Amino acid sequence: MPSVGDRIREIREEMRMNQDVLAExxxxxxxxxxxxxxxxxxIGSQNLLKIANVLGASIDYxxxxxxxxxxxxxxxxxxxxxxxxxxxxxxxxxxxxxxLEAHRSVIARRNNRGLRKFAVEDWKKLHExxxxxxx
Numbered sequence: 001m002p003s004v005g006d007r008i009r010e011i012r013e014e015m016r017m018n019q020d021v022l023a024e025x026x027x028x029x030x031x032x033x034x035x036x037x038x039x040x041x042x043i044g045s046q047n048l049l050k051i052a053n054v055l056g057a058s059i060d061y062x063x064x065x066x067x068x069x070x071x072x073x074x075x076x077x078x079x080x081x082x083x084x085x086x087x088x089x090x091x092x093x094x095x096x097x098x099x100l101e102a103h104r105s106v107i108a109r110r111n112n113r114g115l116r117k118f119a120v121e122d123w124k125k126l127h128e129x130x131x132x133x134x135x
Contacts, residue, residue, distance in 0.1 A: 008033075008037055008062060019033050019034055027050060028051075086123075088124070103118065
């Protein structure tokens, strides 16, 4: 299954763009871009967005290899507490989104009344629980 780096390289090459040009336009180093394309480094959300903008690609496609049919999609809003937890846990953007989706899935099955807002530690605990269950 192709990775984020594989899809970045694929689009870059289709556009006949070399790594130097993409790195310069995205404001990244060529070494970092090379590591991402060769699956040696994970990429954070801000850098992924920079690359997606330069390539004219959707984040959805770069992360999952899927193209949305709906034409209009809701923006993904990562709560600040989750963002901080993800940074402390060194989670990739896709792992952060998976954690957010897992949380939403659990919440969707519960009554929203009386639910408190998740703090940074709550996000960390949810991440650890998911890791224990799913490895």
